[in-house]
Amino acid sequence: MARILIIDDEELLRETIAQVLDDAGFETREASDGEEGIDKFRKSPSDLVITDILMPTKEGIETIRELRRLSSGVKIIAMSGGGHLLKTSYLDVARQLGANVVLKKPFEMRALLDAVNTCLEAAER
Structure with a gap:
């Protein structure tokens, strides 16, 4: 069973994503x-990390950079809905720093599940 870490300051979205992925059989x-x-990744690495870009404390770009330093093999999905004028450029930067997939909020949960499966299948190859 693949282990997925979800990082987002929006509690409702984070919990919704967790529920969808739990129901699909992921941990x-x-x-x-x-x-x-x-901190959670250091204590127990995940196979995949889903992270928001715009967050307090440590935002997603810095988080992606640090995840890549900790594990070159971890799969990363970056998502952002903040800053209508800058949203695309944040996601472009996330991809350049090593995000495997980027998603613009709002997105359908089916699109997220497809992205998760694509990332994890690529990791198995």
């Missing part, structure tokens, strides 16, 4: 910001 953990997420 999930949650963190409310990048600092908490990195």
Whole structure:
């Protein structure tokens, strides 16, 4: 069973994503910001990390950078809905720093599940 860490300061979205992934058979953990997420990842690495970009304390770009330093093999999905003018550029930067998939909020949970499965299948190859 793949282990997935979900990092997002929006509690309702984070819990919804966790529920969808739990129902799909994944093991999930949650963190409310990048600092908490990195701490949880250090204690128990995940196969996949789903992170928001705009968060307090440690934002997603810095979180992705640190995740890549800790584990070059971890799969990362970055998501953002903040800053209508800058949303695309944040996601572009996330991809350049090593996010395997980027999603613009709002997105359908089916799109997230497809992205999760694609990332994890690529990891198995």
